[in-house]
Amino acid sequence: MSNAIATWSGDYYQVFAIILFGIGFISLLLHKNLIKKIIGLNIMDSSVYLFLTSFGYIDGRVAPIVADPTAPVQMETYINPLPTGLVLTGIVVGVSVTAFSLALTQRLYKKYHTLNLDEILILAKREEV
Amino acid sequence: MRPFYENLPFLCIFLAMLAGITTSILHSGKWALRISLTALTVIGAASAWLLYATASQNTYFVYAMGKFPSPWGNELRAGPLEAGLALVFCIVMACSLLGGLKDIFEDILPGKQDLYFVMMDMLLASLLSMLYTNDIFTGYVFIEINTIAACAIVMAKDNNQTLVATMRYLVMSLLGSGLFLISLALLYAITGHLLMPQLGESIHALFVSGLYTEPLTVLVGLMVLGLSIKSALFPFHSWLPDAHGSSTTASSAILSGLVLKGYIVLLIKIFYRVFSISEVRSLKITNVLFVLGALAMIMGSVKALQEGHSKRMVAYSSVAQIGYIYLGVGLGIEAGVVAAVFQIIAHAFTKPLLFVSVGALSSTAGHEKKWYYLRGAGRRCKLAGIGFTLGGLSMVGIPLLAGFVTKLYLAQGATLAAWQTAAALAALAVSSVLNAMYYIPAIVQIWSSGSTCQEMGIEPRVRRADPALVVSVLVLGVGVILLGVCYRPVVGVISAGLALL
Numbered sequence: 062m063s064n065a066i067a068t069w070s071g072d073y074y075q076v077f078a079i080i081l082f083g084i085g086f087i088s089l090l091l092h093k094n095l096i097k098k099i100i101g102l103n104i105m106d107s108s109v110y111l112f113l114t115s116f117g118y119i120d121g122r123v124a125p126i127v128a129d130p131t132a133p134v135q136m137e138t139y140i141n142p143l144p145t146g147l148v149l150t151g152i153v154v155g156v157s158v159t160a161f162s163l164a165l166t167q168r169l170y171k172k173y174h175t176l177n178l179d180e181i182l183i184l185a186k187r188e189e190v
Numbered sequence: 191m192r193p194f195y196e197n198l199p200f201l202c203i204f205l206a207m208l209a210g211i212t213t214s215i216l217h218s219g220k221w222a223l224r225i226s227l228t229a230l231t232v233i234g235a236a237s238a239w240l241l242y243a244t245a246s247q248n249t250y251f252v253y254a255m256g257k258f259p260s261p262w263g264n265e266l267r268a269g270p271l272e273a274g275l276a277l278v279f280c281i282v283m284a285c286s287l288l289g290g291l292k293d294i295f296e297d298i299l300p301g302k303q304d305l306y307f308v309m310m311d312m313l314l315a316s317l318l319s320m321l322y323t324n325d326i327f328t329g330y331v332f333i334e335i336n337t338i339a340a341c342a343i344v345m346a347k348d349n350n351q352t353l354v355a356t357m358r359y360l361v362m363s364l365l366g367s368g369l370f371l372i373s374l375a376l377l378y379a380i381t382g383h384l385l386m387p388q389l390g391e392s393i394h395a396l397f398v399s400g401l402y403t404e405p406l407t408v409l410v411g412l413m414v415l416g417l418s419i420k421s422a423l424f425p426f427h428s429w430l431p432d433a434h435g436s437s438t439t440a441s442s443a444i445l446s447g448l449v450l451k452g453y454i455v456l457l458i459k460i461f462y463r464v465f466s467i468s469e470v471r472s473l474k475i476t477n478v479l480f481v482l483g484a485l486a487m488i489m490g491s492v493k494a495l496q497e498g499h500s501k502r503m504v505a506y507s508s509v510a511q512i513g514y515i516y517l518g519v520g521l522g523i524e525a526g527v528v529a530a531v532f533q534i535i536a537h538a539f540t541k542p543l544l545f546v547s548v549g550a551l552s553s554t555a556g557h558e559k560k561w562y563y564l565r566g567a568g569r570r571c572k573l574a575g576i577g578f579t580l581g582g583l584s585m586v587g588i589p590l591l592a593g594f595v596t597k598l599y600l601a602q603g604a605t606l607a608a609w610q611t612a613a614a615l616a617a618l619a620v621s622s623v624l625n626a627m628y629y630i631p632a633i634v635q636i637w638s639s640g641s642t643c644q645e646m647g648i649e650p651r652v653r654r655a656d657p658a659l660v661v662s663v664l665v666l667g668v669g670v671i672l673l674g675v676c677y678r679p680v681v682g683v684i685s686a687g688l689a690l691l
Binding site for chain 1: 262327330331334337338341342345350351353354356357360361364365368369371372375378379384
């Protein structure tokens with residue numbers, strides 16, 4: 062029993078990350094409101110960052126910053142820095158995509174005065190005819 | 191001392207980005223165009239050199255980015271396949287820009303024309319990076335850059351229709367890249383690597399030991415799903431006709447001809463380098479791709495048949511043609527993938543030819559895009575008429591044209607497949623007939639005498655072909671014919687390149 066709990070506590074970041082990914086994915090796919098879609102996108106991205114950092118982190122260790130260059134490097138005191146680097150890159154990508162989506166949403170709002178994608182599609186169809 | 195040509199992949203990507211950055215501070219559409227075309231020429235020449243160097247020695251090389259060695263650092267990799275595709279991408283992009291030149295300067299606001307070419311340079315940089323990268327996370331980053339640039343060139347026309355189309359394209363694209371990102375995170379969690387060769391070793395070890403089969407299936411499924419949403423495989427194609435049908439001519443040509451292919455090439459590279467084609471087959475992913483590809487070939491054509499709008503019809507035909515590529519990959523054997531890569535090249539030449547021709551044809555009828563009003567348009571702009579006829583016949587699969595060779599190799603590959611033979615041949619036959627059913631009437635319509643656009647109050651006008659259009663249609667048309675006649679060297683390079691992957 063205690064073993065099961067130990068495994069659970071090690072994994073629960075990842076379980077939450079996957080649940081969050083599902084929430085974000087469904088919001089991006091199904092929400093009618095464009096702003097909520099973009100929030101969904103951000104939840105989806107953040108969940109992957111959580112997922113990546115969770116297995117880069119090792120309990121009881123610190124960030125690999127060498128304060129004293131003369132001291133011997135002790136590998137076993139550091140966490141894995143690579144996932145953190147990936148997350149940083151991911152955040153940059155996420156911010157630019159969000160900015161682009163928001164700009165596009167703003168333009169659509171100026172033209173159609175609504176944020177509801179279904180209404181926008183109906184209005185656009187009417188224009189075509 | 192290693193040979194100089196090993197620097198070329200990095201220099202090509204860097205030059206494309208540099209061109210984009212320089213263009214963004216110039217504020218001049220004309221200069222932006224010149225810089226883009228120069229960059230495309232130089233990169234095309236460099237890719238040709240790289241193709242010659244790697245294909246003649248039948249070798250590939252790995253180029254380390256930065257100081258860190260293999261398991262940690264970032265790498266580029268180039269062989270005959272990558273160099274050849276880079277060359278094709280450069281030629282097609284330059285021709286699409288030239289062919290749609292008039293429309294670019296008419297459709298886009300004068301103050302924003304330079305930004306269009308910035309996006310074009312970014313698109314080229316991201317396509318090249320997706321071709322050359324050896325690091326799967328770098329692949330993800332450039333997928334996102336590609337998405338933004340592709341959406342930006344759709345919305346460049348800036349009318350209500352393209353804005354709505356861009357929104358739909360953006361949402362679907364972001365879903366696709368999100369799925370790719372989570373599958374990549376899972377892959378990293380299982381193996382602890384991001385470089386393709388190291389990933390490959392870990393995955394092979396896992397396959398031998400039989401561990402982690404379910405997570406591997408799930409993550410390959412997510413990855414394939416993500417990339418097939420982005421490359422508009424049926425049933426995820428709903429965004430494509432709007433995005434490709436409403437944007438300006440050059441954007442449509444490049445989106446259909448190149449952007450969709452970038453993702454598929456990345457998928458093929460992952461299938462070969464991270465997994466192997468037999469491992470992918472054992473996960474049953476190829477079967478799914480085969481069925482969806484066959485459905486796409488038929489449903490794309492059926493949809494195109496119902497379409498009265500010329501550009502949307504050509505866009506739906508892309509859905510069918512993407513189906514051919516996935517059908518080839520879905521055969522799950524070497525011969526099928528060779529046919530798929532050949533189709534990538536053939537379609538990269540044919541579809542921009544069709545879009546450029548349709549753009550020029552519709553300009554003779556007051557930019558009206560419905561087939562009904564395009565009656566006689568081929569007589570008023572003969573060059574575009576010939577271009578459309580050539581492209582249409584290639585799609586139908588007339589011998590001596592590129593489309594025929596694809597079908598030939600797909601059919602040959604299908605005879606070697608495990609269970610797919612009959613289904614693949616049937617899908618090929620049905621789809622060829624359907625292609626003929628909408629391309630032949632369209633060709634007849636544009637060459638018929640008389641004109642119908644007066645009914646709209648538009649005076650039909652003769653368009654004399656400008657030099658840019660001539661170069662574009664000529665190069666793309668000659669490409670289609672050459673691929674149909676001297677296809678053996680091309681197939682040779684593709685097979686050699688795939689064998690080296």
